[in-house]
Amino acid sequence: MPYQMSWLIEKRVLYARMYDRMTSQQLTAYYQEMVAYSQTSELLLHTITNSTDLKSMEMGLRDLQNMTFAGISNLGWAVFISPSKMNRFFASVITQLSKKRGRQFATLEEGLRFLQEIDDSLPPIPMPDKTQIPA
Numbered sequence: 511m512p513y514q515m516s517w518l519i520e521k522r523v524l525y526a527r528m529y530d531r532m533t534s535q536q537l538t539a540y541y542q543e544m545v546a547y548s549q550t551s552e553l554l555l556h557t558i559t560n561s562t563d564l565k566s567m568e569m570g571l572r573d574l575q576n577m578t579f580a581g582i583s584n585l586g587w588a589v590f591i592s593p594s595k596m597n598r599f600f601a602s603v604i605t606q607l608s609k610k611r612g613r614q615f616a617t618l619e620e621g622l623r624f625l626q627e628i629d630d631s632l633p634p635i636p637m638p639d640k641t642q643i644p645a
Contacts, residue, residue: 513540518558518635521551523625525638529563537567545581554586556625559601560618560638561592587628588612589621 512530517523524547526540548555561567588610590601598614605612615621622635 511536511539512564515543515547516638517547518638519632521553522555522632523635524548524555524557526557526559527563527638528559528561528567529565531565532567534568541581548582548584551584553584554629555582555584556586556589556629556632557582558589558618558621558625559591560621561590561594561597562618564592564597567597585610587625589625590614591618591621592616 512532513526513528513536515524515526518525524544526544528540532540544557588601588605590598590605590612592598592601592614593616598616601612601614613621613624615624618638622637626632626635
């Protein structure tokens with residue numbers, strides 16, 4: 511799979527990194543895995559999706575409809591990272607359609623800083639170790 515998920519802060523901040531090329535089926539698997547992670551936490555859960563290394567994504571209208579975060583009832587902020595303005599636009603549309611809180615940033619540092627500032631109940635958020643996630 512061209513993505514990997516892990517906790518940055520156990521049961522509070524979920525980090526996902528997308529890389530290479532993602533198909534529609536892989537995008538569905540990604541979303542289902544995110545929902546599974548969210549169900550292990552009863553706390554307000556923030557997500558950070560880093561697509562900086564994503565080369566392409568196959569996404570149709572049905573994929574947009576399925577990515578409504580409806581399965582994540584305890585979602586706090588959905589933070590999306592991409593240097594692409596177009597990708598950030600689509601992420602914005604998804605969070606607006608789902609009526610969830612989302613913000614988009616060009617860099618991971620900006621996204622982490624935002625999340626740290628918006629939720630003062632969080633301990634310091636560590637920078638993800640890119641060497642632990644396959645490139």
